[in-house]
Amino acid sequence: MSFGEVYKDLTQMALTTAKQLGASYADIRIVENLSQSIETKNLELARINENKNLGCGIRVIYNGGWGFASSYDLSPNSIKKTVKLAIEIGKASSLFKEKIQLADEPVHKVTWQSQYQKNPFDIPLETKINELILASEKAHSVKGITLSLGFMHFIAEKEIFASSQGSYIEQHFIKSSCGMEVYASNGNDQQRRSYPSSFGGQWELAGYELVERLKLIDHAPKIAVEAVKLLEAPLCPTTNCDIIIGSSQMGLQIHESCGHPSELDRALGEEINYAGDSFLKLALLNKLHYGSSIVNLFADATIPHGLGSFGYDDEGVAAQKFYLVQDGIFCNYLSSRELAGSIDLTRSNGCMRAQSWNYTPIIRMTNICLEPGKSGNLNDLIGDTKNGIYMETNKSWSIDQKRYNFQFSTEIAYEIKDGKLGRMLKNPSYGGITSEFWNACDAICDETEYVVWGVPNCGKGQPSQTMWTGHGASPARFKNIKAGIAHKV
Amino acid sequence: MLTQSQCKTMSQCKSIVDLAVEYAKTKNVEIEILISQNVDNNSRFANNHMTQNQNMNEIDISVRVIKGQKQAKYNVNQPSKDIINFAIDEACRLLKLVPDNPAIMELPQAQTSVNLDRLDNTTANLTPIDRASTIEEVTHIAKQNNLMASGLYETGSNLIAIGNSNNLFQYFVQSNATFSLTMTCDNVSSWMKGTGLKADKLDIINQAKHVVNNTLLAQNPCDIDPGHYTVILSAEAVSDLLGNLWWDFTATSFRDKRSCFLDKLHKQVLGKNITIYDDVFNKMQLGAPFDDEGVNKKQVLLVKNGVLNSLVYNRLNAQFFKEEATGHSLPQPNVMGEYPANIVMVGGDSSIEDMIASTDRGILLTRVWYVREVDPTSKIVTGMTRDGTFLVENGKVTKAVKNLRFNESLLEMLNKVEMLGKAKLTQGEESNPVVVPPLKVAYFNFESVTKF
Incomplete structure (x- = not known):
C-alpha cells in the first residue's frame, strides 16, 4: 500500500469527526520525515544521526475561529481526541473573530513526487563519510587551517493533505545538501571560507547527484588558501562605490529584501509582534518603483530542484509562478486562501507552508528569484566595471523589521580596478535602504551564472517555524553603494 | 471537560529507559536514551483579533549506542516499545558502518539527582479559553486607546529525561508561560515580553497598560543623526545583544580557536563592574539541573x-583541558560541544529612571532586532532598534526618534557600562531566557538610520 492509501481511512474519519463537531472547514496533514545527518570536524566523523518522525496536524474553522491541534499518536482514538481539541481551540478563537473567507481552490486528488536521480538513502554511508573526510584532508593540507567542518544532510519526506472540501494530496520529497567550512586563526583574527555557500552549504530538492556535482574535494584547497590569505588581507575600505554581488549572496539579498516584505500577512500586520511588518504597504501595489527597470523578481514553486518547490502548498493550493516585481514595479504578494481576498485575488497563489505536522501553516516564501539579465557572465560584468568591489559568500545579515535598512557582510571581497579583479579584501560589508538599493541595480549577469540557492533555515512565525526556501540569482551590479560599514577604515 | 496533552511522567520515562537498556544488552552495546517533550499551547493575535491558535505536542526519543570507539544515533518520536527497539536496531546498523573515533568516551555514571521544583500545574493546564480571555482583556485595553494589539500567549510544559547503561537516570519537568505584546498606532509601536514558570506572575494587564503608554509616547518619531550616543538598554535588549557572546565561554570555542577570549583566561577582559555566572540554581532561572x-x-x-x-566544559573537553566537567553538555555527539544556558549577570541598584535622570544626551532602547555577529574576534555585532526608541536630553525623555542600525563590539560595550539595573529573568526574541540587568552604556555606535 502507498503512504496515501495507508492513511486514507484515518484522514476521512478525522474530517468526518470535525464536521460532526461543527467545523465549517477542516483539513488534516500527516507527515513522515526520515533524515540522515553526517558531520565531520577536522579529520574525524563528528556525528552520524538518523531520525524518523511521524505525526499529524488538524486545522479547523469553528464558528469563524481557527483551531489547530497535533499529535504524534496516529491511533483512531488519538485522532478523535486531537480533532476535539482543535475544535475547542477554534471555539476559543471565535470569542473575537474576524470573518474567515477562504478563496476557492479546485479539489485536487493527486500524487506528486519531487525529481531526483539518485536516492541518497541508497548511497553507502562509507561513500558519504569518505567524501567529507577527504575534503577535510585537502583543506588541512593548507598550512594555517585551524578548523574544518563538513556536512551532508538528506531528507525523505512523505506528506498527505486531506480537506473537508474533498482534496486528497500525497507528496513525496527528497532533499539533499552538502557543504564545508574552513577556518584560519592567528590569535588576533579568525577568517572563514565556505563552499559552495555558507550556513549549511547548498540545499536542493534533489538526490545524491547534488553531492557529486558539487565536488567538495576539488574545492576544499581553494577555500582553505583563501581563508589563510584573508588573515593578512587589507580591510575592505569604508567608501561609496559600485559593488558586484556574487550569486549566493544575491540569493540572500533577495530573500531578505524582497521575499519577506512581500509576504501578505506581514503587510497586513499579522507578523508584527515577531518578524515584523513590511514597507510594501497595500497602497504601493502596482505603483512602487521597487527597483530599476531591469529588476524582475518572481516567486516560482514549480522549479524542478528549488528547495522551495512543491506540488501543492500545505492548504492544498497548487504550486504557481508569478511576478512580485516586474520591470521594477512592485506587483504582487505571497498569499494564502484566507488573505488572498484582501488584495482582490480570487485564488491564493499557494504560499502556505508549515515546518512539520505539528505546526499550522503560515505564509512563506517558495523560490523567490531574480530573473537573469543581459550582462554576460561574471567576467564580462567585472570587465565592464571601472572601479568597484566584488563581494561573495554571506557572513552575516541583518535587516530592520519593515525590511528597509539592511546590512550584509560577506566572507571575501576583491577590489575591481579598470575591469580587473585586484587585491583580496577582508571583512567586507555593504548596506542601504531596500528600494534605493534595488533602484541602483544597473546590470545583472545572464543565465550562465544563474543558480537556485537553497536556504534551509528561514525563520518566521510564533512559535518560530523554520522553512525551506529557494532563491535563483545571477551576480548583479549596484551603483554607488555604502561599503565597508561594519569595520570603519 | 477538555483533556489537554500532558508531559510523560517520571515513571513512564523510567520505563522507556529500562526497556531500552534491557534491549541494548541483547545487542551488546552501551546505550543512552534522551527523551524530550514539549507540550506547547499557544494563542496568537494581531490587529485585535485571534489569528492562530494551536496545541503542539512533540516528543523526541534519541537513542545513542556506543561500542568500543564507535557511536551512532537514531531518533524517533513514538514512545512505544516496538518503535524504540526499531531505533536501537537502526543505531546498531549505523554503528557497523562508521569508522573508529578515539575521542569517544564511556557514558557517564549515575548521578545523585537534584530536585528543582519548577512545575506549576495551573500554568501547564491553562485552557484555550483561559488564554483567549486574557487576550480579549488586552485587546480591549488597546481598543480603548485606539491602538492595535498583536502578540502571543504561550503556556505549557516541557520535560527532559535521560538514562543510560551505567544506571544513570535523570528526569525534569517544568511549566512555562510567555506573553509578548506589540501595540501599534499608525507607523509606530511598542513592545513587551514576559516569560517564566507561572502565568499569573507575568503581570500581563499592567504590562499591557505600560505598553499603551510607550506607544503613545512613541508617536511622531524624529530624524536623528547616526553617531556615538550614551544608550540605556532594557534587559530584553541586553539579552538579545549578549546572546551572541555566551558560546565564547565554552571549552569547545577555545579548542576550535573561535572564542573571542582566546589566551585571555584569568585576564581582565570586561569592565570591573561585570560579573557573570552560569547558574541553573538561581531562583530566577529556568531549566533542568543536569x-x-x-x-x-x-x-x-x-x-x-x-x-x-x-x-564551561563537557566531559570530553574537561578531559582535554584537565578540568572538571561542569554539566553543560549539549546532546552528544555535537560539534558545538557545550553551552552555558543559564546565564546570570549580576545587576546593580539603578532604575531605568535613574539612568535617564543621569544622562545629558542619550538614547533609550526598548528592543533590538536582528542582531548578528559581523566579526568573531572583536565581537562586533550589528542590529536595529525597534518598538520604541527615545531621545534622552538633560535627564528626561524628550521625544521618539526613528530607528537606528548599530555596529558595536560587545567586548567594548561591556567595558563602558556606567550603570546597572536590577537583574531579572528576560528573553529577547532571538535568545535563551537569561537573568540580566538593564544597562547604561557610553559611546554606543549607531551607523545609520532607517525610514521609520
Whole structure:
C-alpha cells in the first residue's frame, strides 16, 4: 500500500469527526520525515544521526475561529481526541473573530513526487563519510587551517493533505545538501571560507547527484588558501562605490529584501509582534518603483530542484509562478486562501507552508528569484566595471523589521580596478535602504551564472517555524553603494 | 471537560529507559536514551483579533549506542516499545558502518539527582479559553486607546529525561508561560515580553497598560543623526545583544580557536563592574539541573569583576583541558560541544529612571532586532532598534526618534557600562531566557538610520 492509501481511512474519519463537531472547514496533514545527518570536524566523523518522525496536524474553522491541534499518536482514538481539541481551540478563537473567507481552490486528488536521480538513502554511508573526510584532508593540507567542518544532510519526506472540501494530496520529497567550512586563526583574527555557500552549504530538492556535482574535494584547497590569505588581507575600505554581488549572496539579498516584505500577512500586520511588518504597504501595489527597470523578481514553486518547490502548498493550493516585481514595479504578494481576498485575488497563489505536522501553516516564501539579465557572465560584468568591489559568500545579515535598512557582510571581497579583479579584501560589508538599493541595480549577469540557492533555515512565525526556501540569482551590479560599514577604515 | 496533552511522567520515562537498556544488552552495546517533550499551547493575535491558535505536542526519543570507539544515533518520536527497539536496531546498523573515533568516551555514571521544583500545574493546564480571555482583556485595553494589539500567549510544559547503561537516570519537568505584546498606532509601536514558570506572575494587564503608554509616547518619531550616543538598554535588549557572546565561554570555542577570549583566561577582559555566572540554581532561572548527557550542572563563575574566570566544559573537553566537567553538555555527539544556558549577570541598584535622570544626551532602547555577529574576534555585532526608541536630553525623555542600525563590539560595550539595573529573568526574541540587568552604556555606535 502507498503512504496515501495507508492513511486514507484515518484522514476521512478525522474530517468526518470535525464536521460532526461543527467545523465549517477542516483539513488534516500527516507527515513522515526520515533524515540522515553526517558531520565531520577536522579529520574525524563528528556525528552520524538518523531520525524518523511521524505525526499529524488538524486545522479547523469553528464558528469563524481557527483551531489547530497535533499529535504524534496516529491511533483512531488519538485522532478523535486531537480533532476535539482543535475544535475547542477554534471555539476559543471565535470569542473575537474576524470573518474567515477562504478563496476557492479546485479539489485536487493527486500524487506528486519531487525529481531526483539518485536516492541518497541508497548511497553507502562509507561513500558519504569518505567524501567529507577527504575534503577535510585537502583543506588541512593548507598550512594555517585551524578548523574544518563538513556536512551532508538528506531528507525523505512523505506528506498527505486531506480537506473537508474533498482534496486528497500525497507528496513525496527528497532533499539533499552538502557543504564545508574552513577556518584560519592567528590569535588576533579568525577568517572563514565556505563552499559552495555558507550556513549549511547548498540545499536542493534533489538526490545524491547534488553531492557529486558539487565536488567538495576539488574545492576544499581553494577555500582553505583563501581563508589563510584573508588573515593578512587589507580591510575592505569604508567608501561609496559600485559593488558586484556574487550569486549566493544575491540569493540572500533577495530573500531578505524582497521575499519577506512581500509576504501578505506581514503587510497586513499579522507578523508584527515577531518578524515584523513590511514597507510594501497595500497602497504601493502596482505603483512602487521597487527597483530599476531591469529588476524582475518572481516567486516560482514549480522549479524542478528549488528547495522551495512543491506540488501543492500545505492548504492544498497548487504550486504557481508569478511576478512580485516586474520591470521594477512592485506587483504582487505571497498569499494564502484566507488573505488572498484582501488584495482582490480570487485564488491564493499557494504560499502556505508549515515546518512539520505539528505546526499550522503560515505564509512563506517558495523560490523567490531574480530573473537573469543581459550582462554576460561574471567576467564580462567585472570587465565592464571601472572601479568597484566584488563581494561573495554571506557572513552575516541583518535587516530592520519593515525590511528597509539592511546590512550584509560577506566572507571575501576583491577590489575591481579598470575591469580587473585586484587585491583580496577582508571583512567586507555593504548596506542601504531596500528600494534605493534595488533602484541602483544597473546590470545583472545572464543565465550562465544563474543558480537556485537553497536556504534551509528561514525563520518566521510564533512559535518560530523554520522553512525551506529557494532563491535563483545571477551576480548583479549596484551603483554607488555604502561599503565597508561594519569595520570603519 | 477538555483533556489537554500532558508531559510523560517520571515513571513512564523510567520505563522507556529500562526497556531500552534491557534491549541494548541483547545487542551488546552501551546505550543512552534522551527523551524530550514539549507540550506547547499557544494563542496568537494581531490587529485585535485571534489569528492562530494551536496545541503542539512533540516528543523526541534519541537513542545513542556506543561500542568500543564507535557511536551512532537514531531518533524517533513514538514512545512505544516496538518503535524504540526499531531505533536501537537502526543505531546498531549505523554503528557497523562508521569508522573508529578515539575521542569517544564511556557514558557517564549515575548521578545523585537534584530536585528543582519548577512545575506549576495551573500554568501547564491553562485552557484555550483561559488564554483567549486574557487576550480579549488586552485587546480591549488597546481598543480603548485606539491602538492595535498583536502578540502571543504561550503556556505549557516541557520535560527532559535521560538514562543510560551505567544506571544513570535523570528526569525534569517544568511549566512555562510567555506573553509578548506589540501595540501599534499608525507607523509606530511598542513592545513587551514576559516569560517564566507561572502565568499569573507575568503581570500581563499592567504590562499591557505600560505598553499603551510607550506607544503613545512613541508617536511622531524624529530624524536623528547616526553617531556615538550614551544608550540605556532594557534587559530584553541586553539579552538579545549578549546572546551572541555566551558560546565564547565554552571549552569547545577555545579548542576550535573561535572564542573571542582566546589566551585571555584569568585576564581582565570586561569592565570591573561585570560579573557573570552560569547558574541553573538561581531562583530566577529556568531549566533542568543536569545537562544533555545527564551530568549534574554546577554553578560556574564565568567572569568575576571583569576577569575571565572559567569556561564551561563537557566531559570530553574537561578531559582535554584537565578540568572538571561542569554539566553543560549539549546532546552528544555535537560539534558545538557545550553551552552555558543559564546565564546570570549580576545587576546593580539603578532604575531605568535613574539612568535617564543621569544622562545629558542619550538614547533609550526598548528592543533590538536582528542582531548578528559581523566579526568573531572583536565581537562586533550589528542590529536595529525597534518598538520604541527615545531621545534622552538633560535627564528626561524628550521625544521618539526613528530607528537606528548599530555596529558595536560587545567586548567594548561591556567595558563602558556606567550603570546597572536590577537583574531579572528576560528573553529577547532571538535568545535563551537569561537573568540580566538593564544597562547604561557610553559611546554606543549607531551607523545609520532607517525610514521609520
